[in-house]
Amino acid sequence: xxVVSQHPSRVIxxxxxxxxxxxxxxxFQATTMFWYRQFPKQSLMLMATSNEGSKATYEQGVxxxxxxxxxxxxxxxxxxxxxxxxxxxxxxxxxGGAGWYQETQYFGPGTRLLVL
Amino acid sequence: xxxxTQPTSMDCAEGRAANLPCNHSTISGNEYVYWYxxxxxxxxxxxxxxxxxxxxxxMASLIITEDRKSSTLILPHATLRDTAVYYCIAPYNQxxxxxxxxxTELSVKP
Numbered sequence: 001x002x003v004v005s006q007h008p009s010r011v012i013x014x015x016x017x018x019x020x021x022x023x024x025x026x027x028f029q030a031t032t033m034f035w036y037r038q039f040p041k042q043s044l045m046l047m048a049t050s051n052e053g054s055k056a057t058y059e060q061g062v063x064x065x066x067x068x069x070x071x072x073x074x075x076x077x078x079x080x081x082x083x084x085x086x087x088x089x090x091x092x093x094x095x096g097g098a099g100w101y102q103e104t105q106y107f108g109p110g111t112r113l114l115v116l
Numbered sequence: 117x118x119x120x121t122q123p124t125s126m127d128c129a130e131g132r133a134a135n136l137p138c139n140h141s142t143i144s145g146n147e148y149v150y151w152y153x154x155x156x157x158x159x160x161x162x163x164x165x166x167x168x169x170x171x172x173x174x175m176a177s178l179i180i181t182e183d184r185k186s187s188t189l190i191l192p193h194a195t196l197r198d199t200a201v202y203y204c205i206a207p208y209n210q211x212x213x214x215x216x217x218x219x220t221e222l223s224v225k226p
Contacts, residue, residue, distance in 0.1 A: 001162055032212060043203075044160070044216040093159045097212040104150075105212045107159035 002028045002098035006108035013084055014116055021079045021111045023050075023094030029074035030096030034105070035067075038091040050077040050094075084115040119143075120204045125221040128198075134191040136220050138204030141185040147207030149180060151189050153200040154219070160203065163189065194224045 003026040013019050023033055031052045036044040048058045048069055056069035066088075068080040077096075081088055091112050095105040121139040128134040140149060148167050152160040164171055164178045166187070171178045177190040187206075191198055203219040 004159075006159075034212060034214070036216075043218050044154075044214075046213065046215065049213060091157070095159075095212065095214070103148075103212065104162055104165065105214060106162060107152075110157070110159045112157075 001104075002026075002096070002106040004094065004096055004106050004108040006092075006094060006111050008111060009109065010112040010114070012114045012116065015085050016083055018080055018082045019084055019113060021081070021092055021094075021113075023077045023079070023096070023108050025075045025096040025098070025106075028096070028098040030077075030098070031074060033071060033077040033094055033096045035069065035077075035079050036093045036095070038093060038110075044093060050079075081113065084113070086115045089113055089115045119215075120206050120217050122202070122204055122217060122220045124218065125223070127223050127225055128191075128194045130196060130224055130226050131193055134194040134198065134222060134224070136189040136191075136202050136204075136222065137186060138189070138206070139186045140204065140206035143184055143206050145184070149178070149184075149187050149204065149206040150214075151176070151178065152203045152205065153198075154203065155197075155200045160216075163202075194222075196224050196226065198222065199224045 005024045007022045033050040035047045050069045050071040052071045058064045071077040093110045095107045150165040151163040154160045166178045180187045201219040
């Protein structure tokens with residue numbers, strides 16, 4: 001299957017700082033990527049849709065000014081958690097679509113964020 | 117909200133077949149069923165998908181009932197490495213926007 005990478009795999013930061021997470025499709029191009037968040041013992045929750053060359057669309061309840069998304073190329077989307085607080089500590093996962101109609105989503109390995 | 121129902125957890129003996137059911141009674145005729153799994157602290161891994169016919173690949177088999185209201189994922193010879201949470205996603209939203217339910221936590225035991 002297609003490969004998606006994320007960087008960093010884990011990050012620890014102080015409260016109030018900003019953290020950038022990169023999501024790359026290594027062997028395919030993705031006009032759309034998705035960002036999910038997962039808290040311990042819970043399922044994945046879709047945060048936003050990252051659109052290459054245009055603004056991201058956010059799910060209800062997700063603050064667009066706090067979670068900045070940039071999709072500058074067909075292989076890279078970034079999620080920046082601004083002014084991070086302890087409640088933002090979570091596992092962040094991205095996905096991109098590959099295949100004939102970019103239907104099948106392939107997921108990155110995830111980034112674990114811990115805000116102290 | 118997810119539109120699928122799966123058992124919360126299941127156990128399976130190593131080497132035996134693991135049969136994971138999913139109810140997706142609201143699916144319509146042209147909507148796919150996809151299965152992913154998530155091993156602890158990793159991103160979800162694509163397993164298989166289907167529309168009407170049964171499907172098989174190197175990882176698993178997917179059996180979809182004739183009325184398409186339910187499906188079963190079959191891992192023919194489960195190993196300890198198959199221990200994971202298995203997610204059935206139906207309908208699979210065109211464009212890739214996935215809504216995950218709680219999934220089934222499969223424990224493969226020696």
